[in-house]
Amino acid sequence: xxxxxxxxxxxxxxxxxxxxxxxxxxxxxxxxxxxxxxxxxxxxxxxxxxxxxxxxxxxxxxxxxxxxxxxxxxxxxxxxxxxxxxxxxxxxxxxxxxxxxxxxxxxxxxxxxxxxxxxxxxxxxxxxxxxxxxxxxxxxxxxxxxxxxxxxxxxxxxxxxxxxxxxxxxxxxxxxxxxxxxxxxxxxxxxxxxxxxxxxxxxxxxxxxxxxxxxxxxxxxxxxxxxxxxxxxxxxxxxxxxxxxxxxxxxxxxxxxxxx
Amino acid sequence: xxxxxxxxxxxxxxxxxxxxxxxxxxxxxxxxxxxxxxxxxxxxxxxxxxxxxxxxxxxxxxxxxxxxxxxxxxxxxxxxxxxxxxxxxxxxxxxxxxxxxxxxxxxxxxxxxxxxxxxxxxxxxxxxxxxxxxxxxxxxxxxxxxxxxxxxxxxxxxxxxxxxxxxxxxxxxxxxxxxxxxxxxxxxxxxxxxxxxxxxxxxxxxxxxxxxxxxxxxxxxxxxxxxxxxxxxxxxxxxxxxxxxxxxxxxxxxxxxxxxxxxxxxxxxxxxxxxxxxxxxxxxxxxxxxxxxxxxxxxxxxxxxxxxxxxxxxxxxxxxxxxxxxxxxxxxxxxxxxxxxxxxxxxxxxxxxxxxxxxxxxxxxxxxxxxxxxxxxxxxxxxxxxxxxxxxxxxxxxxxxxxxxxxxxxxxxxxxxxxxxxxxxxxxxxxxxxxxxxxxxxxxxxxxxxxxxxxxxxxxxxxxxxxxxxxxxxxxxxxxxxxxxxxxxxxxxxxxxxxxxxxxxxxxxxxxxxxxxxxxxxxxxxxxxxxxxxxxxxxxxxxxxxxxxxxxxxxxxxxxxxxxxxxxxxxxxxxxxxxxxxxxxxxxxxxxxxxxxxxxxxxxxxxxxxxxxx
Numbered sequence: 001x002x003x004x005x006x007x008x009x010x011x012x013x014x015x016x017x018x019x020x021x022x023x024x025x026x027x028x029x030x031x032x033x034x035x036x037x038x039x040x041x042x043x044x045x046x047x048x049x050x051x052x053x054x055x056x057x058x059x060x061x062x063x064x065x066x067x068x069x070x071x072x073x074x075x076x077x078x079x080x081x082x083x084x085x086x087x088x089x090x091x092x093x094x095x096x097x098x099x100x101x102x103x104x105x106x107x108x109x110x111x112x113x114x115x116x117x118x119x120x121x122x123x124x125x126x127x128x129x130x131x132x133x134x135x136x137x138x139x140x141x142x143x144x145x146x147x148x149x150x151x152x153x154x155x156x157x158x159x160x161x162x163x164x165x166x167x168x169x170x171x172x173x174x175x176x177x178x179x180x181x182x183x184x185x186x187x188x189x190x191x192x193x194x195x196x197x198x199x200x201x202x203x204x205x206x207x208x209x210x211x212x213x214x215x216x217x218x219x220x221x222x223x224x225x226x227x228x229x230x231x232x233x234x235x236x237x238x239x240x241x242x243x244x245x246x247x248x249x250x251x252x253x254x255x256x257x258x259x260x
Numbered sequence: 261x262x263x264x265x266x267x268x269x270x271x272x273x274x275x276x277x278x279x280x281x282x283x284x285x286x287x288x289x290x291x292x293x294x295x296x297x298x299x300x301x302x303x304x305x306x307x308x309x310x311x312x313x314x315x316x317x318x319x320x321x322x323x324x325x326x327x328x329x330x331x332x333x334x335x336x337x338x339x340x341x342x343x344x345x346x347x348x349x350x351x352x353x354x355x356x357x358x359x360x361x362x363x364x365x366x367x368x369x370x371x372x373x374x375x376x377x378x379x380x381x382x383x384x385x386x387x388x389x390x391x392x393x394x395x396x397x398x399x400x401x402x403x404x405x406x407x408x409x410x411x412x413x414x415x416x417x418x419x420x421x422x423x424x425x426x427x428x429x430x431x432x433x434x435x436x437x438x439x440x441x442x443x444x445x446x447x448x449x450x451x452x453x454x455x456x457x458x459x460x461x462x463x464x465x466x467x468x469x470x471x472x473x474x475x476x477x478x479x480x481x482x483x484x485x486x487x488x489x490x491x492x493x494x495x496x497x498x499x500x501x502x503x504x505x506x507x508x509x510x511x512x513x514x515x516x517x518x519x520x521x522x523x524x525x526x527x528x529x530x531x532x533x534x535x536x537x538x539x540x541x542x543x544x545x546x547x548x549x550x551x552x553x554x555x556x557x558x559x560x561x562x563x564x565x566x567x568x569x570x571x572x573x574x575x576x577x578x579x580x581x582x583x584x585x586x587x588x589x590x591x592x593x594x595x596x597x598x599x600x601x602x603x604x605x606x607x608x609x610x611x612x613x614x615x616x617x618x619x620x621x622x623x624x625x626x627x628x629x630x631x632x633x634x635x636x637x638x639x640x641x642x643x644x645x646x647x648x649x650x651x652x653x654x655x656x657x658x659x660x661x662x663x664x665x666x667x668x669x670x671x672x673x674x675x676x677x678x679x680x681x682x683x684x685x686x687x688x689x690x691x692x693x694x695x696x697x698x699x700x701x702x703x704x705x706x707x708x709x710x711x712x713x714x715x716x717x718x719x720x721x722x723x724x725x726x727x728x729x730x731x732x733x734x735x736x737x738x739x740x741x742x743x744x745x746x747x748x749x750x751x752x753x754x755x756x757x758x759x760x761x762x763x764x765x766x767x768x769x770x771x772x773x774x775x776x777x778x779x780x781x782x783x784x785x786x787x788x789x790x791x792x793x794x795x796x797x798x799x800x801x802x803x804x805x806x807x808x809x810x811x812x813x814x815x816x817x818x819x820x821x822x823x824x825x826x827x828x829x830x831x832x833x834x835x836x837x838x839x840x841x842x843x844x845x846x847x848x849x850x851x852x853x854x855x856x857x858x859x860x861x862x863x864x865x866x867x868x869x870x871x872x873x874x
Contacts (some may be wrong), residue, residue, distance in 0.1 A: 050730055076732040090723035093716070101720045105732030107713050111741060114712035115705055125712070171732055 003028040003207055004049075004080075004175055009058035011044055011231075018044040020231035021058070026175070031201055031208045033222035033239075037251055041231035042211045043085055046177050050082045051075040062175065077105040081173035083164040085180050085211070091153035095143055095163060098152050099132035102170040135170040136163075139196070157184045161193075169200070176200075178210035182217050194220045215243075227251065281352035282343045284361040289339035293365035293426075296335035297372020303327055304376065306815075307391030309403055311808045316488035317454035323808075324403055326451075332369050332425040336362035340430025358433040366426015370419040373404070377418060381410050442505045449501035453482065454489040459554060459805060466549030543696060547689035556688040557804040558797075559760060562695035563753050565796035567773075568780040569702040569789070570749025575778070576787035577715060578742035579722025581643040583774050584650025587630065588623050588747040590657060590769035592754025595622045597672040597764045598665070604672045605665045612678040612759055623751025624744045626653075631743035635736055638725065650774055658766040671765035675758045688760075695756055702749050703789055709745065710787075718742055772814075776800065779817050783824055785831020794833060 002025040011019040018041045026032050034042050047053040049060055051072040060067050067075050081102070090098050107128055113121040136143040139162045147155075152163060161181055168176055181197070182190040194217050201208055212218050218225060218239060225242040227235040229251040235242050242248055303309055313324030340362035342352045379385070381397045396404045397414075405414030406421070432440055453460060464479040482493035489497070520528060547555040567589055574582045595618055602609035630649050634642055657666045666672065678685040678694050685694055709715045717738045720728040729735045758764050776799070784795030799817070803809045809816065824831070 052726060052730055071734065072726075072730040073732045073734045076730065082730060084727070088724055088727045090720050090727070092723055093719055097716055097719075101716050101728065101733065102731045104713060104717055109713055111709060111712075111714050111745060114714055115708050117708070121712070128713070167731065 002026060003030075003063060004209075005061045006045075006049075007059045007061070009045075009048065009060060010056050011041075011048055011053065012056055013044075018231050019048065019055075022228075022231065022233060024226065024233065026207060026209060028174075029201065029205055029207055031197065031210070031221055031223050033218045033225045034209060034211050034228060035213070035218060035225060035242075036228035036234075040228040040251075042228055043179055044231075045228070046082055046179055046209075046211065049075075049177060050080060073105060076102075076171055076173075079172070079174035080177065081168035081171045081175075082177035083161070083168050083179055083181060085183070087157070087160045087164055089152040089160055089163060089167070092151055094149045095136065095152055095155070096129070096132050096148040098163060099135050099167045099170045100128050102167045103128045103131055105171060131170055135166040138166060138169065138200070158186075158189045161185065165200075169204070169206070173206055175207045175209065178208060180211050180213060182212065182214050190214060190217060191220075193217075197221050219243075278350040279348055281350040282346070283352055284340065284342050284357040286361060286364060288343075289361040289364040290368060292335040292339045293368025294372060296331045296365060296369035297376075300328060300331040300369060300373050301376045304373075304396060304404055305389050305392055306812075307393070308812055310391070310393055310395055311811065313401070313403055315455075315806070315808060316484075316486045318450070318489045318494050319491065321488075323455070325406065328373075328404065329421070329425055332366035332422040333429045335365040335369055336426030336429030337432055339365035339426070340433040342433070354434045359427055359430045362430015362433075363423055363427035366429070367419065367423035369426070370422025373422065374415050374418050377404050377410065377415065438509055441509060442502055445505035446498045446501045450489070450494055450497050453493075453497045455806065457483055457487050457489070462551050462554055463549055466551055470545055470548050547692040550689075552688050554805070555692050557801050559688055559691055559695050560804055561796050561801035562692070562699055563757050563760070564777060564780060564800040565699055565793060566695070566702055566753040566756070567750050567777045568784070568792045568796050569699070569706055570746040570753070571777050572781050572787065572789070572792055573706060573709065573718070573749070574742050574746035576781060577710065577722065578718040578739065580739065580742060581639065582630075582646045582743075582746070583643045583771070583778065584630065584646035584648065584653070585746070585750060585777055586769050586771065586773040587650045587653035588626055588750035589754040589757070589773060590653050590766075591622050591626045591747075592619050592751030593758040593764045593769070594657060594666060594672070594754070595619045595751075596755040596758040597675045600676040600759070601672050601674045602676075603674045605667070609676065612676060612755075616755065619751045619755045620748055623747040623754075626751075627744040627747030628740060630747075631740045635739055647771065647774075650771055654766055654769045654771075657769070666766075669766060671763055673763040675762050675764065677762075678759050691760055698752050698756060702752070703793075705745075705749070706789055714738075714741060776817070779821060781831075783820060783831060785834040788831060788833050788835040791831045791833035791835075795831075 004024075004026040006022055006024045009019050009022040009024075010017070020041075022041075022045070024045075034045065036042055044053065048055045049067075051067070051070055051074070055068060062075075062078060062080060067078060067080075070078075090101065093101070107124050109118070109121040109124050112118075133144065133148065136148070142159055143155075143163060143166065152160065155163060161184070165176075165178065165181065168178075178197070182193050185193065197208060197210070198221060200206060210221070212221075222239060225235075225237065225239050226233055227242055227245070227248050229247075234247045234251060235245045237245075309324040309327055311324070312327055313322040315323040317323055317326060340358040342354075342358070345351050377397050380392050385392050395401050397410060402408065402414070404418070406417055408414035408417055432443060435443065461479045461483060464475045467473055468476040482490060482496070484490045520531070523531070547558075550558065567585065570588075571582065571585050574580050574585070596612070596615050598604045598606050599608060599610050599615035599618055600612055601607075630646065634645050637645060656662055658669060660668060662668075678691075685691055709718075717728065717733040718741075720731065720733055721735060721738050725735060728738070757768070761768075780795045780799050781792055783791075783799060784793070785791030799820075803813045828834075
C-alpha cells in the first residue's frame with residue numbers, strides 16, 4: 001500500500017479548476033518530483049495536502065487513513081511537513097526558535113507547567129532545543145553556532161530556504177513536501193541542495209515530494225517525475241521518459257504548427 | 261564572531277569620489293517654522309499655556325512659558341539639522357547654514373505667533389475659543405508676550421526671542437555629537453528636577469524621616485518656597501548631570517552588558533543577588549519614603565501596569581489587537597466586590613484571598629467567551645469586535661436587567677480590604693506591597709511564558725498565522741490561551757482596583773481604560789517588560805502627580821502616539837529584536853558610509869552615535 005495517495009482530488013477557485021481529478025500514489029521512501037508549467041496546480045496540490053486549503057472533492061489518504069478536513073496542525077502531527085515557495089519563516093524569531101516551533105506538536109507542556117517550571121517542562125525544553133540544533137546541524141556549519149540566535153530575517157536567501165527545510169524536518173515528518181527548494185539559489189548551492197535532498201532521504205527515510213523548475217535538479221534527484229498540466233496528471237515515470245514525452249513537451253512549449 | 265562582510269559595490273565613480281554633500285534645506289526650515297508656529301498657537305489657544313503657567317520651574321520661567329520657548333528651540337534644532345547622509349554623498353560640513361536654518365524656522369514660528377497675538381489683542385475671539393482668555397495678551401500676566409504690552413515691545417520681543425532661540429538651537433548642530441548629548445542631558449535633568457518638584461521634595465523629606473540621613477535641607481537648597489528650582493539648585497543639578505553624562509559617554513567605555521559578560525559566573529551571580537537585595541530594600545522602604553499621596557499615585561500606575569502586562573501577552577506576544585480589554589478588568593473587579601462585600605447581592609463577605617480563585621476562574625471564562633467568537637478574525641476586524649465586547653461588558657454591569665446582581669449604576673460598595681492574617685491592608689502605603697507582589701508575579705509569568713512552548717506558539721502566530729498552523733501550532737488553542745492569560749492578569753488588576761477603591765461602579769470601566777493600557781504598551785515597547793513598566797509609570801503616574809496635565813492627558817497621549825509611530829515605532833525600551841527589525845535599512849548603508857568618512861576625516865570628533873550589531 002502506498003504511503004500517500006490522492007483519489008479524484010479536485011479543487012476549484014471560482015471558475016478555475018486548479019486540481020482536476022488527480023490520482024497520485026507515492027510509496028514509502030520515494031523521491032517524487034512534481035513538475036509542470038506555471039499555473040498547473042502544483043502549489044495548490046501542496047496546499048490541499050497540508051490542509052491549508054480545503055479540497056472540494058476526492059480524497060487524500062496518508063498511511064491508509066483519510067486526512068480530509070483535518071487542521072494543518074493535525075496533518076503535521078500525523079507526519080506531513082512542508083516548505084513554502086515564497087519562503088515563509090517567522091522573521092523576528094531566532095533561527096533556533098523557528099525550528100523549535102515545529103516541535104510544538106511533538107511536545108505537550110502547557111502554561112501551568114511553564115509557569116511552575118515543572119521538571120518535565122525543563123526536560124522537554126532541553127530536548128526541543130537539542131532537536132532544533134540537530135536539525136540545523138544537518139546543513140553543516142551554515143546555520144549553527146552564533147547563527148542560532150540571529151533573527152531569521154537576517155539570513156541570506158539560500159539560508160532561509162535551508163532553515164525552512166530544517167524547520168520542516170524538526171517535526172519528524174514521514175512525508176516532506178518541498179515547494180521549489182532551489183528557487184533563488186546559485187548553481188553551486190543548487191547542486192549542494194540536490195545532494196542534500198538525497199542524503200535527507202537516505203539518512204532519515206523520509207519520503208519526499210518536491211516541486212521544481214530547475215530540470216537539472218529534477219534530473220539529479222527524482223526517482224519518479226509527475227507532470228501536471230491544468231490540474232491533471234499528463235505524464236509520469238523516470239526523468240528520461242518524461243523528458244521525451246510529447247504531451248510534456250507540448251505542455252511546456254505549446255503545440256507545434258506542424259503537428260496540428 | 262561575525263563572518264567577514266562582503267564589500268558591496270557602491271554606486272559612485274571609481275576612485276571613491278563622493279558627490280557634494282546635501283545641505284540644510286531652507287524650505288524644510290520654512291515648513292518646520294510654520295508648523296512650529298501653528299503648534300504654539302494651538303497650545304496657547306487651547307489653554308495649555310495658561311494652565312501650565314501655574315507651575316513655576318526656574319526663576320520666572322513657568323511650565324507655560326517653557327511650552328512657548330520650547331517651540332522655537334525644537335523647530336530650530338530640527339531645521340538646523342543637515343539631511344541624512346546618503347550613500348555616495350559627502351558628509352556636510354557644519355557651518356552657518358545650520359544656524360541660518362534654525363534662525364529661519366524660529367523667526368517664522370515667531371511670525372505666526374505674532375500674527376496670532378495681534379489677532380487676539382484686537383478682536384475678542386472668546387465666543388468661539390473659550391480658552392483664549394484675557395490673561396494671554398490683554399490683561400495682567402500677558403503670558404504670550406512675556407509680560408510686555410503689545411505696543412511696548414511685546415511683538416518685537418516675540419519675534420526676536422523666537423528667532424534667537426531658533427538660531428541658538430540651530431547652532432547646537434555645530435557641536436560634536438558628544439557635546440550635543442551633554443547639552444541635552446543637562447537640559448533634561450534640570451527640566452525633570454523642576455517638573456518633579458513635589459516628588460523630589462517628598463522623597464528627600466521621606467528619606468530623612470525614615471533613615472535619619474540629613475537630606476531634607478537639600479530640598480530647601482534645591483527649591484524656592486514657590487516650588488520653582490532655585491538658581492544654585494539648578495546649577496548643582498546641571499553640574500551633576502554634566503558629570504554623570506561625561507562619565508557615561510567617556511571614550512572607550514564598554515556597555516554594562518558586555519562588562520558583565522566577561523565576569524566569571526560566580527561573581528555574576530553574587531552581583532545579581534546584591535542588586536536584587538538592594539532593589540528589595542529600596543522597594544521595601546519606598547511607600548514610607550514616598551508618603552501616602554505618592555504611594556497612591558504609584559498604586560494607580562501599578563494597577564495599570566498589571567493590566568498592561570496582561571495586554572502585552574495578548575497584543576505584544578500573540579499579536580491579537582484587543583480593544584475591549586477593560587471587560588476582563590471589570591469582571592475581576594465585580595467578582596471581587598460580589599464575594600467580599602457584605603452588602604452585595606450575594607452578601608457573603610468573604611476575605612479577599614477566598615475570592616481570588618473565583619476571580620481567576622471568572623476572568624478565564626470571560627477570556628474564553630470573548631476569544632471563541634473572534635477566533636477567525638484578525639487585525640482590524642478583531643479590534644472592532646473586541647471594542648464592542650468591552651462596551652457590552654460595561655453596559656451589562658450597568659443594565660437594569662442585571663441590577664439585582666451587580667447593582668446597576670449604584671454599583672457595589674463596601675468591598676473588603678485585603679487581609680494578611682489579622683492585619684488589614686488599608687492605606688495606600690500598605691497597599692503598595694500588595695500591588696507590588698502581583699506586578700512581580702505578572703512579570704515573572706510574562707517572562708516564563710515568553711520563553712516557553714506556549715510563548716513560542718504565540719510569537720509564531722503573531723508572525724504568520726497560516727504558517728504557524730502549518731508548522732503544528734493549533735491556532736485555536738494558542739489564541740484562546742493568549743486571551744485567557746491576558747484576561748487573568750486584567751482580572752487581578754480589577755480585583756486590586758475594587759479593594760483599593762472600596763467600591764465598584766460601571767463608569768470606571770469605560771473604553772478609555774482599554775485605550776490607556778494600549779497606549780502604555782505601544783509607547784513602552786511591545787513585548788518588552790521594562791518598557792511597559794516605564795511607560796505605565798510615566799503615562800499613568802505622571803498625570804496623577806502633575807494635576808494640570810490631567811485635563812490635557814489624552815491630547816498628550818495622542819501627540820505622543822503620533823510621535824512614537826513616526827519616530828520610534830518599537831517603543832521607548834523595545835524588546836531587542838523589534839528594534840533591529842524596524843530600523844534595519846539604515847544599518848548597511850550607514851556602515852558603508854562610515855568606513856568612507858572615517859578614512860577621510862579622522863580628525864573630526866565624530867562620536868559613534870549608534871553601535872550596530874551585525
